[in-house]
Amino acid sequence: MSTGIGQQSKKRRKFERQVLSEESELESEDELNNTMTPTPTNQPAISSYDELYKSLMEGFRTLMNEKTETLATKEDLNKFQGTVSQVLEENKMINENVNHLREENKQLRNYVESLDARLRRNNVVLNGMVMDPTKNVKEEVMCLLRDVLRLEDLNYAGMNVRSVGTNRPIIIEFAHPKDVYKVLANSSRLKGTRFYLSKDLPPNQRARRNKMLRLRYEIRKACPSINPKIVQDRLEINNTLFDWETDSLKSGKKDGLAVLLTLTGIDFSAIVERIQNFKPTAKETPT
Structure with missing residues (x-):
């Protein structure tokens, strides 16, 4: 009898474990369902893939419309191209006018300089004389002029002398250009002295002449067989x-x-650049 009672107790305990196991599985399934259940929203649910595709395309079209509202149309591009062409044409005309004005300005400067040179044509500049x-x-x-240059036949009566300060150049004014040529032709007799004679030139023309004198000096040193000449403020070679x-430095338009x-067969670019940046004084001017 005791054996039958023991078997019944075992069956009861087994039944209780099965019930507990089933209850535990039900609780786990309820928790999983609660987790996967979406939170309700106010928007209507999409019931099919067609509706989902339609909704996505609708949003895409709306986005594209918003982005393309500010893009330029073909008509806008044509207007812009026309405006650019007009600006380029106006800029071309302005450049042509500027070049024309520059050429006119150059011609006017040359004309004024030629008038100034004509007024100075009877003058000679004497440097190196300290006046007492x-x-x-x-x-x-x-x-x-008489003792050093040995010039007796000049028109001394018509000669005029102007000086500003004690150490400034002296302007000698003659009555006729032929006296100027005589003085300059004999100026080599002043070599080795502190005196230096030169033709009176306008400031810009004198600056160009000084540059040409230095260039002639460098050419003679590099090419002894070449004899460059100075003509006013220009250099002449062959x-x-x-x-x-x-x-x-220009030779015509070249x-x-x-x-x-x-x-000459020699590149003088470095020398010309050095001469351009050099400002000679009367004593440093090569002859």
Whole structure:
């Protein structure tokens, strides 16, 4: 009898474990369902893939419309291109007018400079003479021209002398250009003295002449067989003329350095640059 009671107790305990296990599984399934259940929203649910595709396309079209509202149309691009063309044409006209004005300005400057040079054509500049206030300037200059240059046939009666300060250059004014030529032709006799004679030129023309004098000196040193000449403020080599224009050397409309290279076989670009940046004084001007 005790054996039957033991078997019944075992069956009861087994039944209780099964019930507890089933209850535990039900609780886990309820928790999983609660977790996966979406939170209700105010928007209507999409019931099919077609409606989902339609909704996505609707949103995409709305976004594209918003982005393309500010894009330029073909008509806008044509208007912009027309405006750019008009601005370019106006800019071209302005550049042409500026170039024309520059050329006119250059011509006017040359004309004024030529008038100034004509007014100075009977003048000679004397450097190196320290004036004594107790002596007569004209008499001192006449002694220099007669005793050193040995010029007796000048028109001394029509000669005028102007000086500003004691150490400033002296302007000698003659009555006729032929007296100027005689003085300059004999100025080599002053070599080795502190005196220096030169033709009276306008400031810009004198600056160009000084540059050409230095360039002639360098050419003679590098090419002894070539004999460059100075004509006013220009340099002449084998009937080819060179000019200083602003900050460059020109030969007509050609690059002066290229023409000089052809004539001499030497590149003078570094020397020309050094001359351009150099400001000679009367004592430093080469002859």
